[in-house]
Amino acid sequence: MAKLSVSLACCDYDRTKALFDGRVGIEGCDVNPVIIEPEEAFHRAFRDQEFDITEISLSSHTMTTSRGENPYVAIPAFVSRVFRHSGIYIRTDRGIGKPEDLAGRTIGIPEYQITANVWIRGLLQDEYGVDPASIDWRRGGTEQPGRNERAPIKLPPEIRIQQIPADRSLSQMLEAGELDAVFSARAPSCLRRGAPNVGRLFPDYRRVEQAYFERTGIFPIMHMIGIRRSLAEQHPWLAVSVYKAFLEAKEICTRQIGDIGQLWAHLPWAAAEYEDTVRLMGRDYWSYGVAENHKTLDTLARYSFEQHLSARRVAVEELFAPSTLELSKI
Incomplete structure (x- = not known):
């Protein structure tokens, strides 16, 4: 059977790099990767739905989901997290x-x-x-x-x-x-x-x-990965395949950043910084998965409603492809 041809638009983070350099593929897919800044990806996705798989804003995704206007469904791969x-x-x-x-x-x-x-x-x-x-x-x-x-x-x-x-x-x-x-x-x-x-x-x-x-206990989530809703519905296996690929790419990055034998980031104490972060936040401090991040996601959903962006209070589970709700580490 021929592979499904999909476009993938995402920033070239250390945790996504393996998807762009060929070390990690998406099962069943022939991927056309587009390295892009998040702001451009968001505008092109939410306005014109240009990409099959794309980095999306958690806030805009929550807001448009509350209105029933979202052309994308997410997987719980949180490629951008930043304390603000x-x-x-x-x-x-x-x-x-x-x-x-x-x-x-x-x-x-x-x-x-x-x-x-x-x-x-x-x-x-x-x-x-x-x-x-x-x-x-x-x-x-x-x-x-x-x-x-x-x-x-x-x-x-x-x-x-x-x-x-x-x-x-x-x-x-x-x-x-x-x-x-x-x-x-x-x-x-x-x-x-x-x-x-x-x-x-x-x-x-x-x-x-x-x-x-x-x-x-909150490490704020900024961006996740969205799949064009029509494509995900047409190919029910796709959401899990995409999630597995992003999880594998992140795990490659995690192994590298903690490696003191050779430094993968151009910072002299990158490994020490990693060890300090693990001591404070736990080994899986940059976790993927819905259950692991439910409190953080629900807090953002509450903020979106309280700040008059969402038309209603969105349940966390509504944001994601149903097949990915129970997934964490596969």
């Missing part, structure tokens, strides 16, 4: 010394729906009592002017959000003092250049994020 206390960038000359000081401020965001910002708003409300409705939001590209939402959103009147001028970026406005803060997955260039009066709310974000994990 590091993503709060502030003017240091505005008296913002603690999270509570963000209430009532004017804050820039690339998109209201991006997963990083859903996590930031959620943890600020859960842990510090900062209500998103207390903030004046300004939306636009962090570096490139003109950015808007990748999928339509409809927010209630109490959420005040305005588009910034089409010729401005959030980084420019933060540096110029036109914003009090920016929430972004990527550090704005004004911070990287050392612009005056621009810094992080949590300069020692590693310590704060470690404490957050010890307190909550």
Whole structure:
């Protein structure tokens, strides 16, 4: 029987690299791989459904699933996870010394729906009592002017959000003092250049994020892998085959990063960092699978509903192909 020809769009992470260099294949498939930045993959997937298998935003996937409008179904391969206390960038000359000081401020965001910002708003409300409705939001590209939402959103009147001028970026406005803060997955260039009066709310974000994990057990999920729904329904075996491939690629990466005999990352103490992480978070700290990540996924689903992105509270199981719900390590 001929193999199924599929396109695969994903970032070339260390945990996905084996899928791109040929060490790992997808059972039953002839794969056309496309190495792509996540933001581009999301826009092309959610707007035009260009790819058969693609990296997708957890937030946008949850939101569109709640509306019954999602052309993709996910597998529980979480290719991007990032603690997001590091993503709060502030003017240091505005008296913002603690999270509570963000209430009532004017804050820039690339998109209201991006997963990083859903996590930031959620943890600020859960842990510090900062209500998103207390903030004046300004939306636009962090570096490139003109950015808007990748999928339509409809927010209630109490959420005040305005588009910034089409010729401005959030980084420019933060540096110029036109914003009090920016929430972004990527550090704005004004911070990287050392612009005056621009810094992080949590300069020692590693310590704060470690404490957050010890307190909550949550390692925030950003992106997972989606399969075109029509394709997954036509080929019921496909979801498990794709999941197995991503799991194998991640396990290759995990073995390498802990190898002190030869360093696979260009960091002198990469193996020591791996050992420290295992001590804090456990050996399978970057786990795949629904059961292993149910609390994290359910927390994001709650945030999405509370922040008026999801039309209803989505159950975790709705996000994934049914055949993958019971899978962890195969």
